[in-house]
Amino acid sequence: GAVVSQHPSRVICKSGTSVKIECRSLDFQATTMFWYRQFPKKSLMLMATSNEGSKATYEQGVEKDKFLINHASLTLSTLTVTSAHPEDSSFYICSATTGTGVYEQYFGPGTRLTVT
């Protein structure tokens, strides 16, 4: 149980276009989802916390108009990178938690974004 999927796993897009990444909890309801960004050989940097039905909470330094997050249901959160630039190229990982006192986060497999 506790499987989180991400789609797509890899995406290449041109500068100036927008890209949407989906994060789904497959067998549980995720009241809270988190979006992370990871540069090569670096740790995960939390971008935002997404609660179902409410606005996401962004970490300091993360542009909310650049990285749009929508958590429309208890099983789906989306991250849209708007007007992507090469510096947005990164590995984006989502995680989900049930919010029922279980502290583990369940991570998706990640999405490799390359902006050309």
Added chain:
Amino acid sequence: SQQGEEDPQALSIQEGENATMNCSYKTSINNLQWYRQNSGRGLVHLILIRSNEREKHSGRLRVTLDTSKKSSSLLITASRAADTASYFCATNKGASYDKVIFGPGTSLSVIP
């Protein structure tokens, strides 16, 4: 801001040896977790230790927590080549919906 700090940043050992990774953090925590990441993949949760616990075991993994020193260690015994991965500690300050902050990680290479 980064909460956990791991050392060493990189560790290379022979198969069969034990691997010890350390993590330090700065603020009070509710629990500390260790994760594993194979290259280019998502994270796998290994073990969680609560702030009122001092030691926890899971298979070949042993985690200790010293809240007075704000540090934790992950010991992998009898390492295998398949243990080659990056290991991250992560801290959580409160409820499950609270954010988890990751340390910079230790890259472990187990040589067959």
